[in-house]
Amino acid sequence: MAKLRLDISMSLDGFVAGPNPTVEEPLGAGGEGLHEWVFGLASWRESHGHSGGAVNVDSEVVQESIDATGAVIMGRNMFGGGEGPWGEEPWQGWWGDDPPFHVPVFVLTHHAREPLEMQGGTTFIFVTDGIEAALEQAKAAAGDKDVLLAGGANVAQQYLAAGLLDEAQIHLVPVLLGGGVRLLDHVDPGKVGVELTRVIESPAVTHLRYRVVSGAR
């Protein structure tokens, strides 16, 4: 049975994006610093169509996630921002002609749209009937692999609150952002809890894996 797995980089002060996003800094002030650990890795570069890069414990963690992923779920902001102008014109999102997913990607949105087939195995499928429907479709597409919940924070919080998230791998990055988008906001400890299942460390980032369980109180 496919698991739903969150895999996300978080600052030590709990943010997955910095404050005041702009066109120049779409991840907010300092937000790019959350992802610096990943850009030079061989596994990340390969998924983005580049050769070379570092092979180390961080690249192994990334490769493991790529290998385990049969489908992806993301929010509309992560696909392409905002709510429009998807209905009117063929806006194809942030991810270029050959997106780095190489599997079906289910995008949560309120705007119905035909599936968008890209190069390299990525197809964006737009789901308008909610998080449970998206999960059902993604699990069917993933076969015996996992469904990766790519973000953002709001979508992660919805799946967490609904008790639908099985596992969370948080890449805890030694940066402070001071504001922005918190990953673990509005959590109800009466409904959900976590159990630590694995820690992998490197100088750049701490990879913390948790099983998500029903709340303890």
Add this chain to the structure above:
Amino acid sequence: MAKLRLDISMSLDGFVAGPNPTVEEPLGAGGEGLHEWVFGLASWRESHGHSGGAVNVDSEVVQESIDATGAVIMGRNMFGGGEGPWGEEPWQGWWGDDPPFHVPVFVLTHHAREPLEMQGGTTFIFVTDGIEAALEQAKAAAGDKDVLLAGGANVAQQYLAAGLLDEAQIHLVPVLLGGGVRLLDHVDPGKVGVELTRVIESPAVTHLRYRVVSGAR
């Protein structure tokens, strides 16, 4: 030269105390769960006047902190709550006749009071002229050992903002509290940053040690 070192347990969602503290739950709803990892450890039990207990990687981390500490700084709430009735009567705080510190403890308060000498080597010294004065006195008392910043969050934030904190060891506990007192709130990344220097893991808790540095932007 003595370092100022923060050593504190934090929930995965960033809290060092839960919401809605009461007489029965002074650490707030679920807050006790932040410290469960420590109660059974031999090193913690010894500092609290008990024998026995578990000897493992967690107890080593606690023992290391105890051994390195020559003086402690804490806020008034951590000593004994609120602002009164210290002036009128000999309220001796939460910590009993033989507090677990066994070194001089500098308490930040607005109420002047004579030092309070307890059993077992703990003396509470009440400092009314601010965080820098407290640090100066604590460093003098610590000799060649460190000054431990015991908390709470508000005091930690003051020392962090003032650029006076040298090191932070965060015991990241796999619990979700959903609200309460955040450790890393009101951080200005223009002034302070962190560098990861050590990770020690156990099934119960992840011990993350950071060097505190000047801000990157």
